[in-house]
Amino acid sequence: MITLRSKREIDRMREASRVVQEVLERLREACLPGARTIDLDRLAEEHTLRRGGKPAFKGYRNFPRSLCASVNEEVVHGIPCDRELCNGDVIGLDFGVLLDGYYGDAAITVPIGCISLERAQLLRITEESLYLGIEQMRAGNHLGDISGAIQRHAEAHGYSVVKELGGHGIGRKLHEDPMVLNWFASGRGIRLKPGLVLAIEPMVNMGTDQVRVLADGWTVVTADGQPSAHFEHTVAVTENGPEILTVAG
Secondary structure, three states: OOOOOOHHHHHHHHHHHHHHHHHHHHHHHHOOOOOEHHHHHHHHHHHHHHOOOEEOOOOHHHOOOOOEEEEOOEEEOOOOOOOEOOOOOEEEEEEEEEEOOEEEEEEEEEEOOOOOHHHHHHHHHHHHHHHHHHHOOOOOOEHHHHHHHHHHHHHHOOOEEOOOOEEEEOOOOOOEEEEEEOOOOOOOOOEOOOOOEEEEOOEEEOOOOOEEEOOOOOOEEEOOOOOEEEOEEEEEEEOOEEEEOOOOO
16 A cells, blocks of 8 residues: 655654764764774664664564665675775665654665775766656656666666665655565556655666575675665655655755
């Protein structure tokens, strides 16, 4: 069932999303060579609690941490641990917040120290794919227009999009209908209406689109060991076009 949110509800989601963005900016600053992913997790949780929110991922389907921290070939759902980040790594940071009954969710992929030009381009194209998808979040468009825009841009630059995973509706639950694929034929899927709020999140691989899940039951990695990037925003469809809720404000 797809739920359209009222202006009041979107305002509540904007507050939760603001905390998400605050956390991600603090994490970006902390992502230095030698930093441990478990310390990033602690930073994210402590800031969220200070702001009166609750980390959305901790305990969700038994996920053990507050932050998803995915390094290099890890696509998503990496579990923070004692691993130290190294110069040249890239790390995907995915974080969600529950505040006053509503959720916000966003992700960034951050370079650690000096990264290769190939990895820098992967990050750039993935983030561009996110914003091209968001541009399609206009009333009257189809859900597939978002997916198609993401896929076309990534594949035009020689990358692949992960097909097993995607974005989702969001509101009073972290994951709601509809699922938002990162590949699809434009002009297909449900019609977008004002009040629909989606988490748009392209996951783009340098090599194959094939992925597998590690023995921990959570960490998704590329099948060929090539790097992956992940960017995400929580976005509302409005009468005036898309509004990104997970922005600094």
